[in-house]
Amino acid sequence: MDERNTIDDATRRRFLAGAGAVAAGSVLAPLVCVRAARATPASMAAAIRDVIGEARVQEGRVKLDLPPIVENGNTVSVTVSVESPMTATDHVKSIFLFNEKNPQPNIANFHLTPRAGKARVATRIRLADSQQVVAIAQLSDGSFWSASVDVIVTIAACVENL
Amino acid sequence: MARALVNVPRNARRGEVIEIKALISHPMETGYRHDENGQAIPREIINRFVCTYNGAEIFRADLFPAIAANPFLSFFTVATESGVIALQWTGDDGQTQVEMANITVE
Numbered sequence: 002m003d004e005r006n007t008i009d010d011a012t013r014r015r016f017l018a019g020a021g022a023v024a025a026g027s028v029l030a031p032l033v034c035v036r037a038a039r040a041t042p043a044s045m046a047a048a049i050r051d052v053i054g055e056a057r058v059q060e061g062r063v064k065l066d067l068p069p070i071v072e073n074g075n076t077v078s079v080t081v082s083v084e085s086p087m088t089a090t091d092h093v094k095s096i097f098l099f100n101e102k103n104p105q106p107n108i109a110n111f112h113l114t115p116r117a118g119k120a121r122v123a124t125r126i127r128l129a130d131s132q133q134v135v136a137i138a139q140l141s142d143g144s145f146w147s148a149s150v151d152v153i154v155t156i157a158a159c160v161e162n163l
Numbered sequence: 164m165a166r167a168l169v170n171v172p173r174n175a176r177r178g179e180v181i182e183i184k185a186l187i188s189h190p191m192e193t194g195y196r197h198d199e200n201g202q203a204i205p206r207e208i209i210n211r212f213v214c215t216y217n218g219a220e221i222f223r224a225d226l227f228p229a230i231a232a233n234p235f236l237s238f239f240t241v242a243t244e245s246g247v248i249a250l251q252w253t254g255d256d257g258q259t260q261v262e263m264a265n266i267t268v269e
Contacts, residue, residue: 076231100229104195108229116221116241118180123237127193127229158231 040106042133045099048106049137052097053145058137063096063148065136074128074158081111083120083138083146093120095139102132103158115141127158165189169250171264175242183214183222184237185250187260193228209234211253217246242268 040048049058066080083093092115098108111122120138128134135149170184187209194206206228214222221240240248245268251261 080237103229104193105227105229107227109227110225111238112223113238114221116216116219116243117239118241119239121237121239122224123235124224125231125235127231 040101040103042101045101045106045135048099049097049135052110053137053139056143056145058145058147060147062146063136063138065134065148065150067134067150067152069150069152071128071152071154073156074130074154075156076125077128077152077154078123079108079126079134080121080123081136081138081148082122083140085120085140087113087115087117087120089115090141092117092141093138094141096120096122097137097139098126099135099137100126100128100132101134102130103127104129108134128152128154129157130154165252165260167250167252167260167262169262169264171248171266172242173265174267174269177242177244177268179242180239181242181266182237182239183248183250184235185212185214185262186233186235187252188233189252189254191226191228191230191232191234195228207255209252209254212236213251213253214238214240215249215251216240217244242266244268 062084064082071077081096085093093113096111099106100108108126113120131153133149133151135147137145137147139145165188167187172181175181189209192204192207196204198204208228210226212224213220222238224236226234248264248266249261251259253259
């Protein structure tokens with residue numbers, strides 16, 4: 002009887018431990034959608050190379066506004082602004098947005114002209130996980146400037162599952 | 164194609180920097196999701212947006228699946244002359260939608 006109880010206790014303990022893990026899993030499941038393929042910091046670096054080639058990217062001049070903590074990764078407001086007089090000789094030609102951990106490293110490319118008057122673009126993006134978002138601006142003199150923000154995402158964009 | 168909301172000021176002073184806001188209803192299907200039977204849902208996004216001011220391009224965007232559903236864009240331009248500001252969205256299927264807004268510049 003005693004011995005049997007001990008065995009039962011052990012089994013029960015194992016069962017409870019397993020149940021606990023399953024419960025924890027089901028709590029986490031909506032937060033962490035299982036994904037097969039996703040971008041990595043390396044693929045983001047490759048995507049950035051595709052855009053800038055061998056040019057040097059300097060930090061500064063770009064302001065990337067993103068909430069530091071995002072409740073819903075399905076729609077995240079992003080604003081990028083670049084310090085620039087936006088004249089014919091000195092303006093922002095393009096702004097590129099990248100991410101580290103969505104299935105693809107690219108988010109959007111924006112192409113501006115001196116007629117913009119102000120180098121500021123806003124949109125809404127998806128974030129599949131907590132990660133770094135990078136904005137790179139290409140100026141008319143050919144130089145590249147960047148800003149990056151680390152974002153914590155509590156409910157990820159379920160880009161791969163319904 | 165879809166319902167679009169465009170926000171362009173009706174009147175502006177010459178030289179004023181105005182904001183243009185564009186929103187279009189679209190699922191922006193990423194191509195990375197599966198339905199309940201495990202079948203991949205094909206990608207169908209708006210991949211290109213162009214804004215012209217009296218025919219001249221003032222803003223262009225290449226969009227990727229990381230853009231949220233119902234893509235929203237906001238950008239600026241200098242009000243140079245009265246005329247038409249046209250916004251055009253292009254989907255993966257090649258379909259386009261154009262919305263026009265009139266602006267009076269004094």
